[in-house]
Amino acid sequence: MFYIKTKLPSGKVIKTEITDESVYTHCPGCGREFPVDLLEVFSGEGDLFSTRIVCSECTKKHFEKQKPAMEDIVLLATALCRLGYSKQVLRLYDDFGISAIQELESQDYSAYADALLSAVAEGGAA
Ligand SMILES: [Zn+2]
Numbered sequence: 733m734f735y736i737k738t739k740l741p742s743g744k745v746i747k748t749e750i751t752d753e754s755v756y757t758h759c760p761g762c763g764r765e766f767p768v769d770l771l772e773v774f775s776g777e778g779d780l781f782s783t784r785i786v787c788s789e790c791t792k793k794h795f796e797k798q799k800p801a802m803e804d805i806v807l808l809a810t811a812l813c814r815l816g817y818s819k820q821v822l823r824l825y826d827d828f829g830i831s832a833i834q835e836l837e838s839q840d841y842s843a844y845a846d847a848l849l850s851a852v853a854e855g856g857a858a
Contacts, residue, residue, distance in 0.1 A: 750770070768816075
C-alpha cells in the first residue's frame with residue numbers, strides 16, 4: 733500500500749491511500765477533473781511529474797478541427813491506454829485488421845480516431 737501524507741495548517745497529518753480509484757488529474761485543455769489509472773501511466777514512458785493527460789472531450793474537439801495525422805492517432809491511442817482503455821484500443825486493431833497503428837491507411841485515420849473515441853464513450857474503463 734502506498735499513501736500520501738499531507739500536513740494540515742493545524743498540524744494534523746492525514747494519510748490518503750493511493751488506490752486505482754483515488755488518483756485524479758486536470759485536463760490541460762479544459763481543466764476538467766477526471767480519474768487516471770496510474771498503472772497505465774507508468775506502463776508508458778510517462779513519469780508522474782511531467783505527464784499531462786488530455787481528456788477525451790478535448791481530444792475529440794481537436795479531431796473535429798483537423799484531419800488526424802499518424803502522430804495524432806498514436807498520441808490518441810497512447811493517451812487512451814494511459815487512461816485505462818488499452819483493451820478497447822487493442823480490440824480496434826482486430827476491427828481494422830491491423831497489428832499495429834502504423835499499418836493504418838491514411839484514409840482510415842479519421843474512421844479509426846472516431847472508432848477509438850466512441851469505444852471509450854460506450855465502454856467506460858475496463
Ligand atoms: Zn479537456
